[in-house]
Amino acid sequence: MIKLSHRLQKIADLIQPGETVADIGTDHGFLPMALWEAGISPHVILCDINSGPLDKARVNIEKYFPETEFDVRLGSGLSAIHPGEVDAVVIAGMGGLLISEILSEDMEKTRTFKRIILQPRNAQDKLRAWLVGNGFSIYDESLVREGKYLCEIIAVLPGNAEYSPGNGSALSGEWVDLEVSPVLLKKQDPLLVEFIENKIRIEKKILSAVKNGAEKNKYEKMERTEHRINLLEELRKRSLT
Ligand SMILES: C[S@@+](CC[C@H](N)C(=O)[O-])C[C@H]1O[C@@H](n2cnc3c(N)ncnc32)[C@H](O)[C@@H]1O
Structure with a gap:
């Protein structure tokens, strides 16, 4: 077998x-x-x-x-x-x-x-x-x-387009809905919290690299990454409840 x-x-x-x-x-x-x-x-x-x-x-x-x-x-x-x-x-x-x-x-x-x-x-x-x-x-x-x-x-x-990014999630249309599927959130997949935490870890690494770097548009990039972290934190909270 x-x-x-x-x-x-x-x-x-x-x-x-x-x-x-x-x-x-x-x-x-x-x-x-x-x-x-x-x-x-x-x-x-x-x-x-x-x-x-x-x-x-x-x-x-x-x-x-x-x-x-x-x-x-x-x-x-x-x-x-x-x-x-x-x-x-x-x-x-x-x-x-x-x-x-x-x-x-x-x-x-x-x-x-x-x-x-x-x-x-x-x-x-x-x-x-x-x-x-x-x-x-x-x-x-x-x-x-x-x-x-x-x-x-x-x-x-x-x-059969019943699904759109955002179904099952209040964060409709956001980048985060394509990264963390609303279908996973809806069914509360047992690995979801770990999955989101991995993403938060990666975003935090990016944030610290941008902070310490001298890139053009540094502050814009920092703001964007912080926004992503906030959205992921929000999803994490939601998947714990
Ligand atoms: C990493 S293996 C995945 C094997 C198996 N599906 C699994 O998930 O364990 C990827 C396989 O896809 C094949 N592959 C890559 N491009 C392909 C294509 N356009 N059409 C068909 N097979 C493809 C490769 O030859 C390889 O055997």
Whole structure:
């Protein structure tokens, strides 16, 4: 039985029984193999842009399921799958900007999938802004610890703009709503306080570097950073209550 990491398990938990899945950037292939093995997904497609990772996935298939033929495809982003070919698409472990590029390459195709699960490694705020700006609805988010990182998992319904930055948060439209998702605040994710405190720590470091530096617009930058810290402190307080 394949044992997934907490991060991959959290992603797997968002796939509904019976849903077919394409894992874009599958690398080792553990997520789709585990979904198939658990009887959740009757068909899984393992896609990657590079043949090296797919060779790794094939080695794992041979090791765990030597009798089973998995659907393994080489290709960039969603180009390896047909419109509507699967119910759910997973894109995990890539940068937020790359994820938005993959989704935007063929928007018509992207909108044919029922569910898209994303786990950006960085630029999460930019990805959220892109999703919201393009009419995708973020219906769930989770934080999960992986080593020293807190990973953000974003579950999306394409083409249904019920969410806008600010839903569930009084700080509507602020930068902070893209950085600390109102969905996480609403559901009081157990790692949320730590997540916000990490951000406050980073902003405080920036503030002290700007204070001690001789940059142009130093006071403007200090004011902006102080404002960010205040907003984050406010969210921290709110997530403690
Ligand atoms: C860090 S691994 C993530 C593996 C797995 N999804 C996970 O979350 O554990 C990123 C994988 O994405 C693949 N990749 C990068 N750009 C891609 C693209 N445009 N289309 C498909 N796969 C891509 C890489 O080859 C690599 O195997």
